[in-house]
Structures are given as structure tokens and as C-alpha cells.
Amino acid sequence: MQNLLVFLDKAGPIGITIILCSVIALFIIIERVMAYRSLRLKDPRLFHRLRKRAQEGDFAAAASMLKEERHPWAVAMIEVLARLESKRRGTGRVELEKTFSHAATREVRNMERFLPTLFLIAGISPLLGLLGTVAGMIKAFQAIENLGGKVDSSVLAGGIWEAMLTTALGLGVAIPAMVAHNYLQGKVHTMVADMKEETGAFLDALEDAGQLGVEKEKGLGTVHSVTGGGRETK
Numbered sequence: 599m600q601n602l603l604v605f606l607d608k609a610g611p612i613g614i615t616i617i618l619c620s621v622i623a624l625f626i627i628i629e630r631v632m633a634y635r636s637l638r639l640k641d642p643r644l645f646h647r648l649r650k651r652a653q654e655g656d657f658a659a660a661a662s663m664l665k666e667e668r669h670p671w672a673v674a675m676i677e678v679l680a681r682l683e684s685k686r687r688g689t690g691r692v693e694l695e696k697t698f699s700h701a702a703t704r705e706v707r708n709m710e711r712f713l714p715t716l717f718l719i720a721g722i723s724p725l726l727g728l729l730g731t732v733a734g735m736i737k738a739f740q741a742i743e744n745l746g747g748k749v750d751s752s753v754l755a756g757g758i759w760e761a762m763l764t765t766a767l768g769l770g771v772a773i774p775a776m777v778a779h780n781y782l783q784g785k786v787h788t789m790v791a792d793m794k795e796e797t798g799a800f801l802d803a804l805e806d807a808g809q810l811g812v813e814k815e816k817g818l819g820t821v822h823s824v825t826g827g828g829r830e831t832k
Contacts, residue, residue, distance in 0.1 A: 612730035613764045616723055620771040623719045626712045627778045634709070634785055639669050645796055648675070652800065653807035657683040670705035671793045675800070677701045682809070691801055691810050698797055702790075709786045713779060720775035727768020734761025 609617070641647070644663065651660035661679040664672040678698050738761060804810050 608760050609763055609767065610730060610734070612726055612733065613767050616726050616730075616764065616767045616771055619719045619723055619726070620775075623716055623771065623775045623778070626716045627775075627782070630712060630716075630782050633711075634782075634789075637669050637709075637789070639672070640667060644672070645800075649800055649803045652679070652682070653803055653809065655807075655809060670702065670709060670789060671796055673705055674698050674701035674793070675797075682804075691805060694801060694804075694810070695797075702793055702797075706786065706790055709789065710783075713782055713786075716775055716779045716782070720772050720779055723768040723772035723775065724765075725768070727765040727772075730764025730768070731761045734758075734764065737761075 641663075644667065648660050648663055651657075651663065657679045661676055661683070664676050664679070667673070675698065678694050678701075681694065681697050735758065738758060801810070
């Protein structure tokens, strides 16, 4: 405990701030990893079973299959199935794509929760470390000036060592935080890509089964922002 207090005293306020940033970053990493694990599908064959039910026109039964799932695609697809159930075959592909896109965007935003904060910590930690080093060097040279320049080299080295401590702290926090951010952001991108692919396959299956209505307007076949997959309607 005494060693910790000595370390914090040498690190100074800026060093303590960097340490607090590391604690926040660690909390975010653990929370996000656990959150992504909870989003896994409970039923590995859910996509296949859901397409089969939807092709048969049993949208209520298809929606009931998704109620226990927390996967973003499943949550967003509930709204699509509700729209199909309310309008039956009068709903067109583009309308469903927009419905899914709005719901999926909300789910993706939830998946990216805290990631901007983690990115910010990775960015500012080295800058805080550099600031602490500069401040420490200023103090060291002020001490030399006050002593009339008669300072032993070991004393000067000790002051510089204390000043460089915050830079090491900043880099020690920033590097793992940046690696973790890229890893977690990659998980989000992978999940979004899977959502695009599965949504396109789901709508293709409905279209082949004749469960979709005819679009009232032409040229609306491009997939909306989040979904981005599947065939274009004509």
C-alpha cells in the first residue's frame, strides 16, 4: 500500500487521471465482451426455421420464435414480421427493408455503446502522458535554476525519470485500449455484415414464395442503409 502511495505521488494528478482512464477502459472492455456474448443465438438453426415459417405465411409463429432471442437481427426482424402480419401480402420488399433498417440501426447503436468512449481514452492517454512529462520537465529545470545550476546528475536523472513516468502510463493505457476498441468494433462490423446477408436471404425467400406485394413505385429497389443486401426489386 505504501509503494502504491509513493507511485501515485510520483505520477502526480495527470498520472492519476491516466490510471482512472485505464479503469474506465477496462470496465468498458469487460462489459462489451459480456454483452456481445449474450447476443449469440440460442438456436443455431433459427434462420433456416424462420425462413420456412415465413414462406408458409405463418408470420405470427415466426415472430414467436424470436421472442427469446437477443440477437440484433432477431430483435429487428420482429418488427418486419409484425408488419407482414398486419398487411399480409400487401407489403413490398422496399417497405420491409426500410422497416428492418430503422430497427437494425437502433440495435447497432446499442452494440456500439461505450465504444466511442473507449476510442477517446485510447486517443487522449498518450497526450495526457506527454503533458505530464512536459510538466515534470518544467519542474525539474525550475529546481535546477533555483539551485543555481549546481545539481548532481543523479538528482537530475531522478527528476527526469519521474517526468517520463506519465508518458509510460499513457502509452500503457492507450495501446491495449486501441487494440480492444478495434477488436470490439470488428465484432460489430461482422455482426452487421451477417445481418445484411441474412436479411437479403430472408426477403429473397419471401419473394420466391410470393409472400411480398408489388411495389407501387419504380426504382425503389436499392437496399436501405443497414440491410444493404439481397436482390433489387424492379
